[in-house]
Amino acid sequence: MALLLKNAHVIDPQVGLNKVADIVVRDGKIVEVGENLSIEKGVEKDLAGKIVVPGLVDMHVHLREPGFEQKEDIASGTRAAAHGGFTAVCCMPNTKPVTDNATAVEFIQARANAVGKCRVHVAGACSQGLKGETLSEMGDMVAHGAVAFTDDGRGVQDAGMMRRVMDYGSMFDRVVMSHCQDEGLVGDGQVNEGIASTRLGMLGWPAEGEELQIARDIALCRLTGCPLHIQHITTARGLKLVRAAKEEGLPVTCEVTPHHLFLNEWAIGDDYNTFLKVNPPLRTPEDCNALIDGVIDGTIDAIVTDHAPHTAWEKNCEFEIAPFGMIGLETSLALIITNLVDPGHLSWERAIELMSVKPREILRVERVAIEPGCTADLTVVDPEVEWTVDAADFFSKATNSGFIGEELKGRATDVFVGGYATLEDGAIVE
Ligand SMILES: NC(=O)N[C@@H](CC(=O)O)C(=O)O
Ligand SMILES: [Zn+2]
Numbered sequence: 033m034a035l036l037l038k039n040a041h042v043i044d045p046q047v048g049l050n051k052v053a054d055i056v057v058r059d060g061k062i063v064e065v066g067e068n069l070s071i072e073k074g075v076e077k078d079l080a081g082k083i084v085v086p087g088l089v090d091m092h093v094h095l096r097e098p099g100f101e102q103k104e105d106i107a108s109g110t111r112a113a114a115h116g117g118f119t120a121v122c123c124m125p126n127t128k129p130v131t132d133n134a135t136a137v138e139f140i141q142a143r144a145n146a147v148g149k150c151r152v153h154v155a156g157a158c159s160q161g162l163k164g165e166t167l168s169e170m171g172d173m174v175a176h177g178a179v180a181f182t183d184d185g186r187g188v189q190d191a192g193m194m195r196r197v198m199d200y201g202s203m204f205d206r207v208v209m210s211h212c213q214d215e216g217l218v219g220d221g222q223v224n225e226g227i228a229s230t231r232l233g234m235l236g237w238p239a240e241g242e243e244l245q246i247a248r249d250i251a252l253c254r255l256t257g258c259p260l261h262i263q264h265i266t267t268a269r270g271l272k273l274v275r276a277a278k279e280e281g282l283p284v285t286c287e288v289t290p291h292h293l294f295l296n297e298w299a300i301g302d303d304y305n306t307f308l309k310v311n312p313p314l315r316t317p318e319d320c321n322a323l324i325d326g327v328i329d330g331t332i333d334a335i336v337t338d339h340a341p342h343t344a345w346e347k348n349c350e351f352e353i354a355p356f357g358m359i360g361l362e363t364s365l366a367l368i369i370t371n372l373v374d375p376g377h378l379s380w381e382r383a384i385e386l387m388s389v390k391p392r393e394i395l396r397v398e399r400v401a402i403e404p405g406c407t408a409d410l411t412v413v414d415p416e417v418e419w420t421v422d423a424a425d426f427f428s429k430a431t432n433s434g435f436i437g438e439e440l441k442g443r444a445t446d447v448f449v450g451g452y453a454t455l456e457d458g459a460i461v462e
């Protein structure tokens with residue numbers, strides 16, 4: 033089957049492409065990129081006014097299946113991903129049962145193949161049951177396709193345990209992704225410790241509870257040589273630690289979420305909106321500014337959503353007993369365009385590195401560039417369309433977004449995975 037995408041503005045920093053061009057796709061691969069291309073038969077699509085980029089990847093999502101299908105499942109979560117412009121996601125192992133063995137990895141892959149609307153890369157747990165006590169079956173999971181390891185949802189509390197996890201990770205050349213949370217320091221912390229915890233009268237989740245584990249894991253990266261990826265970084269000092277580690281030449285990368293960039297602790301008002309209860313918590317405006325600088329200067333490698341769906345009834349309760357987490361797949365791209373690209377703070381090239389190129393490198397999955405021979409995973413963006421975030425439009429089962437009612441600019445209109453459309457003119461292709 034041939035596909036011809038005509039007249040789009042094609043941007044791919046990997047091959048120095050930033051111009052209007054046509055793309056020919058055949059049997060799932062890009063075969064030609066150039067001007068005035070034609071095909072004898074197949075599907076033609078005029079994309080004048082649109083931008084085509086290498087397919088976006090969200091390397092931190094919670095699809096919740098198996099075990100928490102009331103919140104989300106692989107079918108709904110991957111539809112939300114396609115609707116948000118993603119051609120691939122990496123799903124976290126805090127499912128029930130925990131994704132800590134090869135059978136669990138294979139289950140997710142099989143479901144994704146059967147019902148998914150994007151590629152699903154599976155992250156395996158570091159420890160059995162996320163308990164931090166016994167190593168998971170890391171080697172077996174690698175043999176069955178797990179791309180990375182993390183106990184996301186919890187920090188690995190014991191430094192010796194984390195060292196063993198990283199020793200194994202380095203043997204398999206897989207990245208260990210760290211959710212940094214010292215449970216002794218954080219305890220039952222609900223919101224950022226400081227002004228927010230005082231103002232709202234709730235237990236504080238201190239910046240140090242995150243920064244101590246960032247520092248520890250960087251030291252363990254130096255000790256083991258294992259690639260380390262800091263998940264959902266939120267503080268200025270944590271970012272400084274990552275910057276210093278990179279300058280030292282250590283294989284350390286990090287990610288940030290749109291909500292930690294564009295919402296701060298002051299967003300939680302006297303309505304105690306539980307949609308704003310996230311782990312790690314929303315931090316100070318100064319932290320947000322430091323994170324935005326990190327996105328621009330390259331210290332931050334990836335934008336991820338940490339898409340964490342919960343049911344309405346789980347979130348519709350007192351702040352203290354609501355679960356942590358916010359969804360993000362269907363607003364991430366537009367938040368980056370609206371807040372960073374459109375005002376001129378971030379180039380399209382950098383945005384593509386953060387949302388497409390670097391996530392693939394960190395996860396060690398196939399490179400996707402807009403050049404002949406590459407797999408045709410492509411995202412088509414309308415950079416001008418203005419829209420308002422409305423929970424009724426979400427493909428996710430959940431509505432716990434902190435951005436409902438926000439007016440945004442730009443959104444994905446079409447998504448191709450291996451040359452097949454999963455999103456067409458804003459609608460999921462069933
Ligand atoms: N981020 C969150 O607030 N929640 C995540 C867990 C996690 O990413 O640590 C979840 O699984 O709900
Ligand atoms: Zn986490």
Ligand SMILES: [Zn+2]
Binds near residue numbers: 092093094124338
């Ligand atoms: Zn997470």
